[in-house]
Amino acid sequence: MKILIADQIRALDNYTIEEEPVPSIDLMERASKAFVRWYTERFNQSGKVLIFAGLGNNGGDGLAIARLLDNLGYEVEVNIINYSDKRSEDFEENLHRLEKMLMVNWICDEEDIENALKNGIIIDAILGTGVNRPLNGIIKETILRLNRSNSTKISVDIATGLYTDSPVEPDAVIFKPDFTVTFQLPKLAMLLPENENFVGNWYKADIGLHVEFIENCATDYFYTDKIQPKIRSNFSHKGTFGHALLIAGSYGSIGAAILASKACLRSGVGLLTALVPECGYEIMQVSVPEAMCKTDVSKHTISTLPKDLTVYNAVGIGCGLGKALETVIFLENILKSFHEINPKKGLVLDADALNILSENKKLLDLLPPGSVLTPHPKEFQRLAGGWANDFERLKLLRQFAIKYKVIVVLKGRHSAVALPNGSVHFNSTGNAGMATGGSGDVLTGIITGLLAQGYPPEEAAISGVFKHGEAGDFAAQKSGQMAMIAGDIIENLRW
Ligand SMILES: NC(=O)C1=CN([C@@H]2O[C@H](COP(=O)(O)OP(=O)(O)OC[C@H]3O[C@@H](n4cnc5c(N)ncnc54)[C@H](O)[C@@H]3O)[C@@H](O)[C@H]2O)[C@@H](O)CC1
Ligand SMILES: Nc1ncnc2c1ncn2[C@@H]1O[C@H](COP(=O)(O)OP(=O)(O)O)[C@@H](O)[C@H]1O
Numbered sequence: 001m002k003i004l005i006a007d008q009i010r011a012l013d014n015y016t017i018e019e020e021p022v023p024s025i026d027l028m029e030r031a032s033k034a035f036v037r038w039y040t041e042r043f044n045q046s047g048k049v050l051i052f053a054g055l056g057n058n059g060g061d062g063l064a065i066a067r068l069l070d071n072l073g074y075e076v077e078v079n080i081i082n083y084s085d086k087r088s089e090d091f092e093e094n095l096h097r098l099e100k101m102l103m104v105n106w107i108c109d110e111e112d113i114e115n116a117l118k119n120g121i122i123i124d125a126i127l128g129t130g131v132n133r134p135l136n137g138i139i140k141e142t143i144l145r146l147n148r149s150n151s152t153k154i155s156v157d158i159a160t161g162l163y164t165d166s167p168v169e170p171d172a173v174i175f176k177p178d179f180t181v182t183f184q185l186p187k188l189a190m191l192l193p194e195n196e197n198f199v200g201n202w203y204k205a206d207i208g209l210h211v212e213f214i215e216n217c218a219t220d221y222f223y224t225d226k227i228q229p230k231i232r233s234n235f236s237h238k239g240t241f242g243h244a245l246l247i248a249g250s251y252g253s254i255g256a257a258i259l260a261s262k263a264c265l266r267s268g269v270g271l272l273t274a275l276v277p278e279c280g281y282e283i284m285q286v287s288v289p290e291a292m293c294k295t296d297v298s299k300h301t302i303s304t305l306p307k308d309l310t311v312y313n314a315v316g317i318g319c320g321l322g323k324a325l326e327t328v329i330f331l332e333n334i335l336k337s338f339h340e341i342n343p344k345k346g347l348v349l350d351a352d353a354l355n356i357l358s359e360n361k362k363l364l365d366l367l368p369p370g371s372v373l374t375p376h377p378k379e380f381q382r383l384a385g386g387w388a389n390d391f392e393r394l395k396l397l398r399q400f401a402i403k404y405k406v407i408v409v410l411k412g413r414h415s416a417v418a419l420p421n422g423s424v425h426f427n428s429t430g431n432a433g434m435a436t437g438g439s440g441d442v443l444t445g446i447i448t449g450l451l452a453q454g455y456p457p458e459e460a461a462i463s464g465v466f467k468h469g470e471a472g473d474f475a476a477q478k479s480g481q482m483a484m485i486a487g488d489i490i491e492n493l494r495w
């Protein structure tokens, strides 16, 4: 699914109005009905609904929502923030329709704000995607006061004051909803960690905007909400699904090799060999009998390039690897020789493999094109330097992927997969229960397994991240986020 910028969304609205065709007031009605559907599935008629509306189309939505909820028997109070003389046509029309049924309150000063605040659910329809400057005056005062309320708060389309696709000023006043119900497409701002408080849990409400227009819109940002794994042929055999090599573990971190190996096996790979330090041999053989195990000459670390690398279809390096000097030399050697092994082979680099790259930046030039790097934010910072805000981080991420022709998975809520063509695919699955040691090792195993089966690296990364999060969601359903551990993600992988 595409993520569009505010100007494109406006053009999409207008195109839908002209081409469907649908009068804009009816499109607003459709959007408001979609919101009301979401609302009535979650909240019953007990208690008040306090709607705070602006004077543009987001405000128009708010007034239509008020009328629809009133029709359904909800006790609705409408407060219009009187911040300007300008009103949109559809706002005026919805005000006209509403005033036949309900009295509205006009908020002009602080006393009006205090009078409007009662017990009830707060719906923010003050400003939407049209916001283009920091809030001030009566809107700012209203938002400051609403944010102090303990009531449940819901934003229509996007929180008032939050920019759709650029950073907000550090001291900006922005509405802080518990929920956002956004129309048709996710907005970029909602996927960035720094905006967490200005988004809450967000939901998408389909309002039937023009599909062909969306298809033709150019964008670098995508949202992965489904993937299509390959079907396994009935006549397939283990040779069909590739042979993966995982190079992982050091003394005290053999568990990382186990987690990555099990995840790789549960992602459909034909054969798996794990290369671990000598101290890991028995642990691996006992814990993961399905994998073959090779050991390094070094007792506690990985130090030496295996001789028969050409056998493998994909190699994953880094989980629990450590940063011993001999391991640094090993990584340099494998990067140097990788293109000779076979340029089509996939390579995944995670954890200490990335930390070694950060501490030896000249090694970055040896990265084989199409490699998959899976840093968490700290690892990415070490690799690429710091940033002032999440939009700048996104820019760095894209620049890094383009410069080194690699795929970078920046992990977290809505992990961002940046491709060498500069596009970024945000993931939809996963939950905070996955914020636990070893979850990243599981992801490395999954992506390595997909690469070994012949998935192109871009697809292996996007699909692997999606399935990893989905398995985390299944695990959380069973044991709850607090109780789940990385091994549960593996147990809940379903393809
Ligand atoms: N155009 C359409 O057909 C549809 C629009 N919809 C709604 O319309 C919203 C966008 O509506 P608008 O483009 O009218 O914009 P808004 O309602 O977000 O804002 C209204 C106007 O306020 C002004 N403004 C911007 N920043 C301000 C600030 N800080 N203080 C005071 N005024 C400020 C701008 O002139 C802006 O156009 C969407 O978020 C969505 O809720 C939906 O009804 C779906 C259909
Ligand atoms: N709040 C969250 N929501 C969704 N996914 C998360 C969240 N926290 C962590 N994850 C996922 O869990 C994994 C953690 O990886 P990482 O930090 O490398 O863990 P480790 O190094 O312990 O293996 C990543 O794939 C990340 O996307």
Ligand SMILES: [K+]
Pocket: 058, 124, 125, 126, 127, 128, 155, 156, 157, 158, 159, 160
């Ligand atoms: K809003």
